[in-house]
Amino acid sequence: MSRFCICLLAAVLIALAPALSTRAQTNTSLFLVKPYVQLGNNPAHTNKLEILWFSQKKSGFKLFFREADSTAKSPWKRSEDLSITLQPTSQIKPYYRYSGSIESSAPGREVEYRIDFAKKTLFQKVVTSRKSKEQSYTFALAGDVGAGSFGQKGNTFQIHKLKPDLYLIPGDIAYNRGKVEDYLLRFFPFLNSEIAAANRGAPLLSETITATAIGNHDIALTNQWTGVDFTSYPDALGYYRFWSQPLNGPKRRVNERNTTIIRGDARAQLNFVKAVGERFPRMANYSFDFGNSHWLVIDANPYMDWTDQKMRDWVEKDLRTAKAAWKFVLCHQPGFSIDNNHWVEQRMRLLSQIFEQCGVDIVFSGHAHTYQRSYPLKFTPKEPANTSADGTISGDFILDRDFDGARVTRPRGVLYIVSGAGGASLYRKGILPASETLFNFKFLNQKHSFTFCKVEDDNIELRQIDCDGEEIDRIRITK
Numbered sequence: 001m002s003r004f005c006i007c008l009l010a011a012v013l014i015a016l017a018p019a020l021s022t023r024a025q026t027n028t029s030l031f032l033v034k035p036y037v038q039l040g041n042n043p044a045h046t047n048k049l050e051i052l053w054f055s056q057k058k059s060g061f062k063l064f065f066r067e068a069d070s071t072a073k074s075p076w077k078r079s080e081d082l083s084i085t086l087q088p089t090s091q092i093k094p095y096y097r098y099s100g101s102i103e104s105s106a107p108g109r110e111v112e113y114r115i116d117f118a119k120k121t122l123f124q125k126v127v128t129s130r131k132s133k134e135q136s137y138t139f140a141l142a143g144d145v146g147a148g149s150f151g152q153k154g155n156t157f158q159i160h161k162l163k164p165d166l167y168l169i170p171g172d173i174a175y176n177r178g179k180v181e182d183y184l185l186r187f188f189p190f191l192n193s194e195i196a197a198a199n200r201g202a203p204l205l206s207e208t209i210t211a212t213a214i215g216n217h218d219i220a221l222t223n224q225w226t227g228v229d230f231t232s233y234p235d236a237l238g239y240y241r242f243w244s245q246p247l248n249g250p251k252r253r254v255n256e257r258n259t260t261i262i263r264g265d266a267r268a269q270l271n272f273v274k275a276v277g278e279r280f281p282r283m284a285n286y287s288f289d290f291g292n293s294h295w296l297v298i299d300a301n302p303y304m305d306w307t308d309q310k311m312r313d314w315v316e317k318d319l320r321t322a323k324a325a326w327k328f329v330l331c332h333q334p335g336f337s338i339d340n341n342h343w344v345e346q347r348m349r350l351l352s353q354i355f356e357q358c359g360v361d362i363v364f365s366g367h368a369h370t371y372q373r374s375y376p377l378k379f380t381p382k383e384p385a386n387t388s389a390d391g392t393i394s395g396d397f398i399l400d401r402d403f404d405g406a407r408v409t410r411p412r413g414v415l416y417i418v419s420g421a422g423g424a425s426l427y428r429k430g431i432l433p434a435s436e437t438l439f440n441f442k443f444l445n446q447k448h449s450f451t452f453c454k455v456e457d458d459n460i461e462l463r464q465i466d467c468d469g470e471e472i473d474r475i476r477i478t479k
């Protein structure tokens with residue numbers, strides 16, 4: 001056997017080792033991205049979920065599912081709506097996006113799914129379907145994730161151990177530019193690892209419904225907004241290729257003054273548009289119900305004009321008409337942060353009054369690579385409600401200093417949580433002068449961490465847990 005053949009055989013064996021070590025993963029090498037679970041563009045009250053995977057094979061896969069939590073398992077059903085979409089790219093060989101539905105007969109049931117290729121089962125997992133209004137649920141949340149760091153892997157491992165019903169990422173999903181290769185190198189290998197270990201990550205995405213918000217690294221780090229440059233970053237905006245979320249937000253998400261949101265190399269732009277279809281740009285603003293909660297996911301990037309009345313009306317209508325006990329907002333850039341890196345990016349303060357008037361309980365963000373918890377607060381921007389040249393928005397605060405999350409648990413105002421310690425380098429230094437930090441109750445930046453919440457009827461237990469599994473904050477919130 002030639003030296004080349006021996007090297008090749010060794011490489012194949014190393015590549016297959018994790019797959020061979022677990023049940024049913026007989027040949028995961030056919031996947032460019034192994035299967036994972038999405039809400040899909042499904043109506044609010046449905047027991048349907050979407051399974052997504054990516055491969056350079058253009059056919060041959062079949063998706064099956066069955067209910068898994070009864071003593072006598074139901075027969076396997078074949079997913080009839082499997083769709084295959086070519087994903088042209090500039091920097092890697094074209095690949096295909098596979099997407100198919102699975103369904104349970106009732107909310108909150110375990111559904112087993114499997115993917116076959118050439119009559120062999122390649123992949124088999126169990127996921128719990130979306131919870132109903134009557135069911136309690138848990139969610140885990142951390143932003144600023146896909147850096148390939150030890151903290152990212154530790155967080156993923158700890159989250160997977162807690163088996164949340166829902167996992168949320170408030171932006172900056174794959175560093176450094178949110179490109180296809182960033183997802184393939186620094187995100188999926190750890191968030192959808194076959195092996196669960198503190199130094200490897202875990203199979204979190206294949207076993208947990210995941211929802212995401214778009215951050216500034218997800219738009220190729222285009223901070224001074226001139227549109228994502230497809231000449232410099234031809235496979236940018238992986239957000240729209242890899243996620244499948246409700247398309248129930250406004251059809252236009254940018255203001256009338258700035259409609260150019262992609263530019264540069266024409267072929268790369270065409271590749272992108274063909275790959276993502278109607279998901280771009282709509283999928284950056286959407287909402288969904290989960291359990292007794294309503295989640296509003298909004299795009300807080302610099303090109304968004306949240307003084308635009310049409311967009312404000314959409315936010316207000318979405319929140320007012322939501323019939324849920326708890327209302328949460330998920331966005332990347334926080335309106336209230338005391339970190340030195342991003343504190344001037346205060347544009348999300350423009351929506352504070354709508355959040356207050358529509359009964360939002362908690363706004364979750366990332367962007368600042370720390371954990372921060374505000375006092376419950378109300379904020380009134382000074383007129384006119386617009387961003388100043390340096391990005392700050394001044395206004396009047398009313399802080400609920402009685403709330404302590406233990407003895408006094410009913411907040412008078414909105415809680416703002418920054419959970420941005422998901423994996424990227426922590427912000428080690430720099431807290432603003434005291435006059436700028438009055439709204440902040442807690443600031444932790446020593447270790448990577450994530451938020452874990454148990455949501456019951458009128459009661460939430462919110463914990464912050466570090467990448468070694470230690471609890472670093474805990475509050476209870478009641479109605």
Ligand SMILES: [Fe+2]
Nearest residue numbers: 172215216367
């Ligand atoms: Fe960010």
